[in-house]
Amino acid sequence: EAQVTQNPRYLITVTGKKLTVTCSQNMNHEYMSWYRQDPGLGLRQIYYSMNVEVTDKGDVPEGYKVSRKEKRNFPLILESPSPNQTSLYFCASTGGHEQFFGPGTRLTVL
Amino acid sequence: GQQLNQSPQSMFIQEGEDVSMNCTSSSIFNTWLWYKQDPGEGPVLLIALYKAGELTSNGRLTAQFGITRKDSFLNISASIPSDVGIYFCAGHTGNQFYFGTGTSLTVIP
Numbered sequence: 175e176a177q178v179t180q181n182p183r184y185l186i187t188v189t190g191k192k193l194t195v196t197c198s199q200n201m202n203h204e205y206m207s208w209y210r211q212d213p214g215l216g217l218r219q220i221y222y223s224m225n226v227e228v229t230d231k232g233d234v235p236e237g238y239k240v241s242r243k244e245k246r247n248f249p250l251i252l253e254s255p256s257p258n259q260t261s262l263y264f265c266a267s268t269g270g271h272e273q274f275f276g277p278g279t280r281l282t283v284l
Numbered sequence: 285g286q287q288l289n290q291s292p293q294s295m296f297i298q299e300g301e302d303v304s305m306n307c308t309s310s311s312i313f314n315t316w317l318w319y320k321q322d323p324g325e326g327p328v329l330l331i332a333l334y335k336a337g338e339l340t341s342n343g344r345l346t347a348q349f350g351i352t353r354k355d356s357f358l359n360i361s362a363s364i365p366s367d368v369g370i371y372f373c374a375g376h377t378g379n380q381f382y383f384g385t386g387t388s389l390t391v392i393p
Contacts, residue, residue, distance in 0.1 A: 275326025
C-alpha cells in the first residue's frame with residue numbers, strides 16, 4: 175500500500191530541546207516536502223527536496239533543518255524549538271503533481 | 285511567499301445543495317490542485333488541473349483552471365454529509381506548492 179508515515183504523531187516538548195520528526199515514503203518518489211498548518215493560514219511549505227542530497231527552502235524555513243540522505247526518508251529537525259513552532263506538521267511525497275500527505279504530527283513547544 | 289486567496293472561509297449548507305468555492309492569486313501558476321482534509325488527517329487530492337481553461341470533473345466535483353492562470357474554482361453538486369471537511373486550493377509553479385487558507389464546509393442533513 176502506497177503511504178507516507180510520520181513519527182511521532184504527537185509531541186509535547188520544551189523550548190530549546192532538539193527534536194526530529196521522521197518521514198518515510200514507499201512510492202520511490204524523488205520529491206518530498208514538509209509543511210506546517212496553522213489556523214487561518216493554510217499549509218505553508220517549510221522545506222522541499224527534489225532528490226537525494228538536494229534540499230531547498232520553502233516559504234517558512236527559519237528554525238528548521240532537513241536532510242535527505244536516502245530517497246525514502248526526509249526527517250525534519252528542530253535544533254532549538256520555540257513556542258512559535260507549535261503547529262501541525264505534514265510530510266508529503268510527490269509523484270507527478272499528486273502529493274501524498276502523511277497523517278500529521280502535532281507539536282507543542284512549551 | 286505567494287498568497288492564494290480562498291473564499292469563502294466557511295460554508296454551512298443543507299444536504300442536496302450545490303457548493304462553489306474559489307481561489308485567486310496575484311501570480312500565475314502552471315498547475316492548480318484541489319484537496320480535501322478530513323479531521324485528524326492529511327489533505328487528499330481531489331482534482332488536478334494542468335492548463336488554462338481546463339474544466340475537469342471527478343464525480344460530483346467540477347473544477348476549472350482560470351484563463352488568466354491566476355484563479356480556479358471548485359463546485360460540488362448535490363452535497364452529502366460526507367462532503368464535510370476543509371477544502372484547499374493549491375498552486376504549483378517552479379518547484380514549490382502554495383496553498384490557500386481553506387474553506388470549511390458543513391453539510392446539514
